[in-house]
Amino acid sequence: MLDKIEADFPEHTPRPAHAPKALEGIRVVDFSHFIAGPFATMILADMGAEIIKIEAPGRGDDLRRYPPVHPELGHGAPFLWTNRNKQSVALDLKSQEGVDVARELIATADVVVENFSTGVMERFGLDYESCRKIRPEIIYCSVSAYGREGNFADRLGFDPIAQVESGFVSMNGYADREGVRALSPVMDISTAMMACNAILGALVARERSGLGQAVEVSLFDNAVLMTGYATMQHLFSGATPQRHGNTSPDTCPSGVFQAKNCAFYINCGNDKIFQRLMSQVIDRADLASAEIYATGTDRIRRRDELFAILGEAFARQPWSHWQSRMRAAGVPCGQVRTVGEAIRSPEAMERGLVTRIPHDKLGWIPNVSLPIRYSHTPIVDPVAAPAVGQHTGTVLRELLGYDHARLARLAEAGAFGANVARPAEEAET
Numbered sequence: 001m002l003d004k005i006e007a008d009f010p011e012h013t014p015r016p017a018h019a020p021k022a023l024e025g026i027r028v029v030d031f032s033h034f035i036a037g038p039f040a041t042m043i044l045a046d047m048g049a050e051i052i053k054i055e056a057p058g059r060g061d062d063l064r065r066y067p068p069v070h071p072e073l074g075h076g077a078p079f080l081w082t083n084r085n086k087q088s089v090a091l092d093l094k095s096q097e098g099v100d101v102a103r104e105l106i107a108t109a110d111v112v113v114e115n116f117s118t119g120v121m122e123r124f125g126l127d128y129e130s131c132r133k134i135r136p137e138i139i140y141c142s143v144s145a146y147g148r149e150g151n152f153a154d155r156l157g158f159d160p161i162a163q164v165e166s167g168f169v170s171m172n173g174y175a176d177r178e179g180v181r182a183l184s185p186v187m188d189i190s191t192a193m194m195a196c197n198a199i200l201g202a203l204v205a206r207e208r209s210g211l212g213q214a215v216e217v218s219l220f221d222n223a224v225l226m227t228g229y230a231t232m233q234h235l236f237s238g239a240t241p242q243r244h245g246n247t248s249p250d251t252c253p254s255g256v257f258q259a260k261n262c263a264f265y266i267n268c269g270n271d272k273i274f275q276r277l278m279s280q281v282i283d284r285a286d287l288a289s290a291e292i293y294a295t296g297t298d299r300i301r302r303r304d305e306l307f308a309i310l311g312e313a314f315a316r317q318p319w320s321h322w323q324s325r326m327r328a329a330g331v332p333c334g335q336v337r338t339v340g341e342a343i344r345s346p347e348a349m350e351r352g353l354v355t356r357i358p359h360d361k362l363g364w365i366p367n368v369s370l371p372i373r374y375s376h377t378p379i380v381d382p383v384a385a386p387a388v389g390q391h392t393g394t395v396l397r398e399l400l401g402y403d404h405a406r407l408a409r410l411a412e413a414g415a416f417g418a419n420v421a422r423p424a425e426e427a428e429t
Contacts, residue, residue, distance in 0.1 A: 021048025057417020
């Protein structure tokens with residue numbers, strides 16, 4: 001499969017050699033795992049922050065085992081997707097020696113990120129109050145399921161749970177069956193984006209005041225936000241949002257139609273777009289000016305008949321015909337694609353969304369870039385996600401000044417896990 005990918009996608013184009021980085025000089029000690037925390041820190045890493053990912057020795061982040069797992073890497077595609085541009089340090093936080101090393105790393109950091117269950121960091125002695133004693137200006141970001149305080153602080157949470165409990169699932173799918181979860185971890189991704197924004201805001205505030213602070217983002221809180229303006233619609237009307245499949249309940253005609261060779265989506269978000277669709281795309285100027293279709297409310301009442309007219313017209317020609325006409329007329333439209341079709345599309349290829357990057361074991365791996373473009377501080381060149389503890393020796397030697405003897409003593413005490421004689425970089429060659 002990777003051979004096929006190699007033929008499909010270009011090599012990553014390096015950033016200008018001397019271009020500054022947006023977050024250069026910012027160090028993050030990252031205790032997070034799975035998606036919401038690690039994706040947030042990966043965004044920071046792509047902006048130029050130094051990310052030191054703390055993982056359990058041997059096993060590491062549980063996301064490493066999400067499939068498909070490459071046999072030579074020991075971790076899978078999901079882990080690669082959310083952990084590039086990071087250094088992995090393996091510490092056993094159940095040992096006092098491991099916690100002591102973590103505390104020394106925090107003393108050098110600007111930001112700490114964690115998404116353990118509530119109470120875990122307190123048991124390690126690495127909660128916010130403990131960390132601010134180590135470094136008063138620390139920004140400490142907790143990503144939780146239902147918040148760190150209150151009646152629900154003990155609850156565990158994953159993306160699908162947030163989707164169902166927030167009402168998000170109730171809005172998605174078709175009216176004649178149960179609501180459907182999004183397969184993409186949309187709550188994890190959006191929570192990560194929110195956490196990243198919160199950290200960036202705290203960094204700006206600290207630049208002005210000199211003060212650090214605790215930051216918290218809850219998966220559930222964010223999931224409620226992700227129901228969109230449907231929440232406000234419910235508060236205004238009292239009505240419960242219904243499932244409409246691919247048809248918009250708010251605009252018309254908006255939905256999926258079938259061309260001669262494939263399906264596509266159009267979105268007529270206002271009256272002018274509708275008029276252009278009818279007069280310039282399907283050559284029905286008479287309907288564009290018809291009183292019965294004058295407003296969005298009028299068209300919603302006559303959705304079935306309007307969809308029938310459009311469906312009959314669209315079935316006569318292939319997608320290429322309709323796409324060019326709608327593009328010329330300024331009618332928002334898009335082909336219904338698979339994931340594979342999307343990343344190989346002309347739009348994705350022109351934007352360089354998927355490239356190949358070097359890998360020390362495989363030669364190269366695919367990479368999916370962030371949708372951020374900076375003119376002055378371009379995103380850093382992607383470096384593949386690390387193996388568990390890959391940088392333990394390097395980080396502790398170069399950042400904390402540990403020598404061989406100290407590393408050996410810590411290894412013997414179990415700081416790096418059982419049966420670890422010395423971090424890999426320090427082993428004799």
